[in-house]
Amino acid sequence: MxxxxxxxxxxxxxxxxxxxxxxxxxxxxxxxxxxxxxxxxxxxxxxxxxxxxxxxxxxxxxxxxxxxxxxxxxxxxxxxxxxxxxxxxxxxxxxxxxxxxxxxxxxxxxVTNDKTSDPLTGLPNRLLLHDKLERLIQRAQREHAWNFAVLFIDVDHYKQINDRFGHLVGDVTLKAIAERLQMAIAGTRSSTESIVARFAGDEFVVLADGVESAAQAEAIAKRIHTALSHPILCGAEELSISVSIGIAMAKPELTSPESFLQHSDLAMYCAKSNGRGSYVTFDPSMQVETLARLELEADLRKALARNELRVFYQPQMNLRTKDLIGCEALIRWQHPTRGLLAPGEFVGVAEEMGIIASLDLWVMETACQQVKEWRAVPDARALTVSVNVSAQHLLQKDLKEAVKAVLNRHGLPPSALCLELTETVLMENLDAGNQLMQELRAIGVGLHMDDFGSGYSSFRQLSELPFDTLKIDRSFIERIAVNGQSRKVVDAISSMAHTMGLKVVGEGIEDRSQAELLASMDCDIGQGYFFAKPLDARSFYTKYLRKKGMHRSFAVSHGDQAVA
CATH class of the missing domain: 3.30.450.20 (PAS domain)
Known part of the structure; x- marks a missing residue:
């Protein structure tokens, strides 16, 4: 927040x-x-x-x-x-x-430049909103009728629109959103006090008068989502837009415009955390959750400077030869009071804060430095490392140059680094992602499609993208030993991928039967807890590189220093 x-x-x-x-x-x-x-x-x-x-x-x-x-x-x-x-x-x-x-x-x-009218959208601005809201509060106190609501609206992924298409398209988008918001509430206004205002940046506020219940306010939120469900045309670009909405119902204890805006802002924030494109009505319990989130954000901003972030490495094994061929670099956070945190506990927060690209680059830098050291081991000279790339990072124009700079700093060939993009991230940014991937592939960096099968991409789309490796989503792998249909799906994916010249990785392998079944389907590479959980650099070196060579049998080791 x-x-x-x-x-x-x-x-x-x-x-x-x-x-x-x-x-x-x-x-x-x-x-x-x-x-x-x-x-x-x-x-x-x-x-x-x-x-x-x-x-x-x-x-x-x-x-x-x-x-x-x-x-x-x-x-x-x-x-x-x-x-x-x-x-x-x-x-x-x-x-x-x-x-x-x-x-x-x-x-x-x-907010120095604010006047009563927003110069971009023509909507009332925050100062006029404040005055209107104050009048409604005074009326409610005078008449003892608390029949209005405040809806705080935030545009999802607006920063990505600016980064990808530029501020001109971003401004056109905001104006189109403003028009649709006005149309959405046009039929709900019961007094001249109802307005749509531009609050700041990509934030809007609807002051809805004549609203008697939360159900009525939520109906307005649904109208807003419906109004924004159709793509916005900006020249040759067609943009899909969603918004997160927080609702604050009028109550006697809310005695100032600030209190209404605080409650609706907090509810909007919870809506965004629950899943974009949703709405939430304020509840007092949200304050406790927000305090924890606010503390986490403040701590995360300082985590890099305090050297609290860690990189763990999960081995990737050749399923035919049983040799170690590479590893995936995974971020962890050694929080000073909460202990070691897995990505799921803070990566989403980093995305909301707009700092995920910085974390991606830090992982890439750290992992490349480490793999350069490991490649000094005679049997590890071809070891590769895979690094995840977020949607925000994929849209940054300087990603290719940043990758080249990291490789040059550590004297690594491009083939030593593989970038993993999830199916969902890619499908949301297909055009820009394809162009950047072509540039990265041209310099020799490996490109892996992660979690294939979890989204809606097709082999036709996959054939148009410069991937060299496909990672089958763990949801298919976990059932192949007990579900014949899952085996057929995995076998078909593997066969089609090989026809397209792609290597295939089975991720989330948890037992011997899964590993052996995947090997029998000609799946090239395996990754999962069956081989090892993600290990810190020292443990990875001890288990795989120090005096042990690269060959590993399909055996499970339970004594590793690892995290889930």
Whole structure:
């Protein structure tokens, strides 16, 4: 949630030491260089306008004492050039029952250029939304009728649209979304107070008056999803759009526009976490989940600098010769308090934060450095390493140059590195992905389609892409020893892939019968717990390379230092 948009600056306050971390973006918004900053909260507050500072301090004190679910303040901040900038600051305190708040983190956005109308879409902007919402709250308090709702809307994968097609297409997309949102609620308005507003970046807010129940608000959310279900045409491009929606129903305890926006924003965030293209109505239990997520985001931003990330290696075996031929590099996070975390516990968060490409590159760099060392072992000179590539990374134009730079730094031939793309990632970015893959294949890098069979790609599509290896999804492998239909599917996939000149990997192999069946189907390579769980570099070297050569029989070892 912190700094979802690239316009946000990040701050992280340790109350026990009264030290504050200010991100480079925060420094840019404030017009300050790092050398001009003092790592205290007072340094920040001293730059707040004298008319606004008492309000900011009061709102901050209220939040720290538990009087508000989330901190939000809109005030003037003195820029480094001496001018005043309007900023919106959000934050959330981490509390313990024993000692109270010990940490608070959040974001800051510059809203100086906001007026009552958004210049791009023509919609009301956040300031007009604030005024309209305040009037509705006053009316509800006066008439004791809490019959309205706030829907907070965030466009899914909007950053990828900008990265892939440019900001011009991104702007056209936002204008088209604004028009469809207006059409979606046109038939639901029961007063002039209902509006669609552009909140910030790719975020919109619907203020729906005359809504008596959560069911009615959710019906509006469904209308919005229906309105956006048809592709948006931007010149020659046809874009499929989805949005995540958070709903906050009017209640007497919500006495300010900020409280409505906080609740609906929090619900939207939960909707995005549950699966894009969905909607969620606010529930108080979400605050606990969000606090944990906020803490995880703040920790993840610092994980690389603190050297907390690890790479583990899972062996890939030739099913005919039973030799080790390569490994897959898999990221882990040695969290300071939660222990060793598997990818499923933080990779999705990294994607939401927009830092997954940085993690991909770090894994690639670390794995290539390690494999270069291992290739010094006589029997391991042809050892390869596979690295996963995320959707965000696939869309970055400099991926090819980044790959070449990593290989050159470590003196590895391109054939030593294989990039794995999941079927789902590729199908969502087929055109851009194909072009980049052709460029990578031209320099000699291996390309593996991961989890084949889990999505909707076809062999026709596969034949048009420059893959050299296909990895059959584990959902087929786990049933081949007991299900004849699964065996036929795997055999057919393997046969067709070989006809196309592709090598075949069976992943998720857990026992001898699966390994032997795959070998009998001419599956080339095996990977899974039957051979070994992902191992740290030292354990991998000890098991496969030190004084043991490369040959391994189909035997299970239970004493490895490994993780799932």
């Amino acid at each position: 912190v700094a979802r948009a690239t316009l946000d600056g990040v701050w992280d306050w340790d109350l026990s030491t009264d030290t504050v971390y200010y991100s480079p973006r925060w420094q840019y918004i404030a017009g300050l260089h790092e050398s001009e900053l003092s790592s205290t909260l007072k340094h920040w507050l001293d730059r707040v306008h004298s008319e606004d500072r008492p309000i900011v301090e009061r709102e901050l004190k209220t939040h720290l004492e538990g009087g508000s679910s989330r901190f939000r303040s809109e005030h003037r901040l003195r820029h480094g050039d001496g001018s005043w900038r309007w900023v919106v600051v959000r934050g959330l305190a981490q509390r313990s029952k024993a000692s109270g708040p010990g940490r608070m983190a959040g974001s800051m956005m510059d």
